[in-house]
Amino acid sequence: MGKITGFLEYPRLQETSEAPAQRKKHWREFTEHLDDDQAKTQAARCMDCGVPFCHNGCPVNNIIPDFNDLVYRQDWKRAIDVLHSTNNFPEFTGRVCPAPCEAACTLNVNDDAVGIKSIEHKIIDKAWEEGWVVAQPAARRTGWKVAVVGSGPAGLAAAQQLARAGHAVTVFEKNDRAGGLLRYGIPDFKLDKGHIDRRLEQMRGEGVQFRTGVFVGAAADAGQHGNPRVIAPEQLRQEYDAVVLTGGAETPRDLPVPGRALQGVHFAMEFLPQANRVVAGDVLQDQLVATGKQVVVIGGGDTGSDCVGTSNRQGAVAVTQFELLPQPPRQEDRPLVWPYWPIRLRTSSSHEEGCQRDWAVATKCFNDDGKGRVRSLTAVRLEWKDGKMHEVAGSEFEIQADLVLLAMGFVAPAQGVLDAFGVARDARGNARAGTEARGGYRTSVDKVFAAGDMRRGQSLVVWAIREGRQCAHAVDEFLMGHSSLPR
Structure with missing residues (x-):
């Protein structure tokens, strides 16, 4: 390592952020990456720990001690090469990944973990600034054609890897812009969409074609996504040598209590994409907004947090967030x-x-204002005994709510797509496909593969990138009989 005693000498340094009162006034990113000297000092904290558990903590198996050492030595070009060797899109993970690598850091046993995420953020931003991120088209074309259905992180990772292997790749996206959840789920203040756009340009330079506004599946299921053009799965199987399904876990967990059908009670993914579209310059009729409202967010995860940040920027009067589980x-x-x-x-x-x-709150019902709109919700406090949830007697309370956002996670991918392809599913409704070294990611339908949330269920961006990369290896092996792509 660059400095063996660095972890004893330097404290962890957090990235600086704009003050909350100021950043609520705009939709831009508000976190600044480290400067060169700060990154060098933070990289010096990486220990020569013998067994780098951070490798296992990171789903894409980033070679973290190596790029930390290179940052300490200020060898930025080699650092981005090492980072890109395992991760196609570190600008995404460096911004929105919760950093399981840091939880696994050996230094985290009894001290603050190495700031791996902030170092990754700095490396990729430096690489873009220096012009080191360029298209890498294949030296030769194989003649094989691959269709990737879905342009989220799994689809983009699979498409880029397959294009670099020489295959002709077309990405199909039902929305008007590519990016999947990165585009229409994560708010701009966490991930500026310019990061997606410049990756798309890089991929176009590598030969990837993007067809947006195209729904792959049954025409009956396309209406809920606006007016996309519909392509039947059988057409893709006839025109392409392999098809990769990389759609997201789009079926949200519902809350079937009295009053659920009232106006003003919505899924988070009805609310967040509209805000992203408006920030992108779209004009929407009857946009769902939190302006001037008492907002209640049900669900304590990242999606719920995004609803909180978006509501505050839209001018909510107050925001309350409920979580079913006890406060950790x-x-x-x-x-x-x-x-x-x-x-x-x-x-x-x-x-x-x-x-x-x-915390430890369950919603009993949504209450009507007499005009078909929600005016409040009734909730009850919970206690957990022997691993079971019990209502606390006499603990019911009512809270005003003009807008309720359900952010309780996602239970399965869009079933209509899997139905249209005839793909076998597991017990949770995901596409059934294994991850074994040979023949992995193949579904029950010939030539059809699945990766990301479509295969494993709701998960992190970093898991989606891993699945896309590994699936690309499997598709390349299927087409060529062998593959030099990394798994």
């Missing part, structure tokens, strides 16, 4: 849980901007 501890028992992902209290940047959080 502020600090985990590290010797007990390390190197695994710990359950502890996490306060996001959106929470810092203004939010009343409440």
Whole structure:
């Protein structure tokens, strides 16, 4: 390592952020990456720990000690080469990944973990600034054609890897712009969409074609996505030598309680994409907004946090967030849980901007204002005994709610797409496909592969990139009989 004693000498340094009161006034990213000297000092904290558990913590198996050492030596060009060798899109993960690598960091046993995410963020931003991120077209073409259905992180990773292997790749996206959840799920203040656009340009330079506004599946299922052009799965199977399904986990978990059908009770993914479209310059009729409203967000994960940040920027009067589970501890028992992902209290940047959080709360019903709109919700407090949830007697309460956003996770991918392809599913409704070294990611239908949320269910961006890369290896092997693409 660059400095063996660095972890003893330097404290962890957080990236600087614009003050909450100021950043709520705009939709731009507000976190600054480290400067060169700060990144060097933070990289010096990486230990010569013998067994780098951060490798296992990172789903794409980033070679973290190596790029940390290169950053310490200020060899930025080699650092981005090492980072890109495992991760196609570190500008995405460096911004929105929760950093399971840091939870697994050996230094995290009894100190603050190495700031791996901030170093990754700095490396890729430096690479773009220096012009090192360029198209890498294949030296020769194989003549094979691959269709990728879905342009989220799994689809983009699979498409880029396959194009670099020499295959002719076409990405089909039902929305008007490519990017999937990156584009229409994550708010711009967390991920500026310019990062997606310049990657798309790089991929076009590598030969990838993008066909947006195209729904692959049954025509009856296309209406809920606007007016996209419809292509039947059989047409893709006839025209392409392999098809990769990389759609997201788009079926949200519902809350079937009295009053659910009232106006003003919506899924988070009805709310967030509209905000992203408006920020992108679109004009929407009857946009769902939080302006001047008492907002209640049900669900304590990242999607719920994004609803909080978006509501505050739209001018909500107040935002309350409910979580079904009890409040976790502020600090985990590290010797007990390390190197695994710990359950502890996490306060996001959106929470810092203004939010009343409440735990161990269940919603009993939504109450009508007499005109078919929600005016409040009735909830009850919970206690957990022997691993079971019990309502606390006499704890019911009512809270005003002009807008309720359901952000309780996603249960399955869009079933209509899997039905249209005739793909076998697992018990959770995902496409059934294994991950074994040979023949992995293949579904029950000939020539059809599945990766990302479509195969594993709701997960992280970094898992989607891993699945897309590994699926690309499997498709390349299927077409060529062997593959030099990394898994």
